[in-house]
Amino acid sequence: MTTQKRRVDRRVQRTRQVLQQAFIEVVREKRPATSIREIEKSFEAVSVQDITERANVNRGTFYLHFTDKYMLMDTVMREQFRQILMSALPPSPRWDRRTLHLLILAILHSFEGKYHHQHHPSLILAPLLERAAQEELTGLLLTWLKQEKQPEAQGHVQLETLARVVSWTIFGSAIQWSQEETTVSIETMADTILWVIMGEGGALSPIFL
Secondary structure, X not given: OHHHHHHHHHHHHHHHHHHHHHHHHHHHHHOOOOOHHHHHHHHHHOOHHHHHHHHOOOHHHHHHHOOOHHHHHHHXXXXXXXXXXXXXXXXXXXXXXXXXXXXXXXXXXXXXXXXXXXXXXXXXXXXXXXXXXXHHHHHXXXXXXXXXXXXXXXXXXXXXXXXXXXXXXXXXXHHHHHHXXXXXXXXXXXXXXXXXXXXXXXXXXXXXX
């Protein structure tokens, strides 16, 4: 039974990967995209049929894995965001200054590449992207905090709350910085965010330093 379940799980995983790759290819082919709004236009032009034809599966198979193309897009964005972070972090990431600094830099680079220091109105993709990134970031930070086996901060703040606070500090700053014209370099911005979180007088310095 265990062997059979593993085979089924592998088939499910392969099918999802095929659908995700087909989706990425079809979106890219709809039109050259250099901004979040252009990507959104490509996304709007893509149908489930376009995706299933590229993946060589039927529509029924698609709906076994995803409710619609929005759910597929959310899955793709989360996976890409996780890959960006993992490629930037050390093999065994943990809650420390070096790892947090690398994490912040990766997020700044990611959003700078999408927004290019300009505000691009988006009704669909930007909210999806930002929600997915923020939730993934919160989950990652919570994992690190739990690994440190730190007591609840000051006896009353839960680690889940700390993870959300730090996540919004990084995420909100990155979004703002990446969408506005600025003379602040990416290194300076990363150092500033890190100082707010863990520097002398930072929000968490009494707990984790």
